[in-house]
Amino acid sequence: MADIQAWYREVIKDKVTIKFQAHGGLLDGTMMAGDTQANTVKFPIAGRTTVYELTGAIEPVPTGTLDLTTVQLTMRDFEASGWWRTQDAYKAGPSEQNTLANLITKAVRRKRDGLKIDALTTFCNANAGGEIITIGTGAEIPDIVHFETGRAQIAGTGADDDENGAGIFCMLPAMWMTQLCFYREFADAQWVGLENAPFSKTQRMRMKTVRSVNYIEGPDEYFTEYTPGSLEAFMWHHDSMGAEMPWNQENTDMTQDKTKQGSPYLIKAGLGGAALGVQEKGVKRFRLAKILAPTRPVTNTHAV
Numbered sequence: 574m575a576d577i578q579a580w581y582r583e584v585i586k587d588k589v590t591i592k593f594q595a596h597g598g599l600l601d602g603t604m605m606a607g608d609t610q611a612n613t614v615k616f617p618i619a620g621r622t623t624v625y626e627l628t629g630a631i632e633p634v635p636t637g638t639l640d641l642t643t644v645q646l647t648m649r650d651f652e653a654s655g656w657w658r659t660q661d662a663y664k665a666g667p668s669e670q671n672t673l674a675n676l677i678t679k680a681v682r683r684k685r686d687g688l689k690i691d692a693l694t695t696f697c698n699a700n701a702g703g704e705i706i707t708i709g710t711g712a713e714i715p716d717i718v719h720f721e722t723g724r725a726q727i728a729g730t731g732a733d734d735d736e737n738g739a740g741i742f743c744m745l746p747a748m749w750m751t752q753l754c755f756y757r758e759f760a761d762a763q764w765v766g767l768e769n770a771p772f773s774k775t776q777r778m779r780m781k782t783v784r785s786v787n788y789i790e791g792p793d794e795y796f797t798e799y800t801p802g803s804l805e806a807f808m809w810h811h812d813s814m815g816a817e818m819p820w821n822q823e824n825t826d827m828t829q830d831k832t833k834q835g836s837p838y839l840i841k842a843g844l845g846g847a848a849l850g851v852q853e854k855g856v857k858r859f860r861l862a863k864i865l866a867p868t869r870p871v872t873n874t875h876a877v
Contacts, residue, residue: 604816652843653680696850704853711803723857813855818846
């Protein structure tokens with residue numbers, strides 16, 4: 574048994590680790606990090622202050638209260654695991670063992686993204702009719718105008734990119750991304766994210782940056798068909814959502830359990846963290862049609 578365990582770790586784990594460094598969660602780095610204290614994560618909300626004019630008089634400094642508050646959330650822990658029979662372990666080759674590790678790790682990465690998507694959904698539902706604006710009724714074909722409207726509304730609040738990597742993000746279904754590529758403004762934009770962006774290679778290959786918005790193409794399972802024929806997606810500023818994953822075990826752990834019949838191996842990985850909405854004005858919700866094929870937009874022609 575020891576030989577199988579050592580062979581797995583020495584031959585397979587290194588290969589999988591390299592793969593994980595190149596392939597992260599699709600929403601990694603798209604939300605503000607928080608401060609972890611025990612089992613609680615706190616996210617700061619900074620307001621604004623003003624300057625005052627010096628009068629030349631010897632008088633007390635006019636002071637006010639700095640607008641700095643926090644929101645907090647209790648972390649939740651998750652785990653993915655599966656049994657692998659010893660009889661199967663003896664027969665397995667490198668490809669099979671690599672696949673087993675990938676199954677567990679992909680589940681962890683999907684959950685990491687899922688926590689963020691759930692936070693966006695909850696935040697929008699909790700503020701329905703408030704400062705979070707929903708664009709679309711669920712019947713419209715995705716148009717560049719919908720997403721430029723959301724971008725302009727966020728930019729109008731004063732939110733902008735900074736040297737720390739903050740920006741605006743928007744995850745869309747693959748079919749919506751294809752539809753948007755029929756618009757020149759979207760098609761001419763760079764497909765791959767910036768080289769110095771704090772994202773993995775997989776994220777950058779799925780990104781398209783248009784007028785400071787980083788669009789990310791996501792799998793269909795990431796999007797809710799909240800009513801038949803209509804999908805929901807989100808756009809958010811980095812500092813409008815908070816997400817913190819203090820522990821994230823992507824490298825699978827394999828332990829033999831000799832208390833079970835046949836001494837099978839238990840393969841496990843997990844994560845713990847929290848995500849929540851922070852500032853309503855920096856989040857937009859899109860409700861547009863679930864299209865099954867792209868539609869070429871009508872092009873206006875002029876008689877010569």
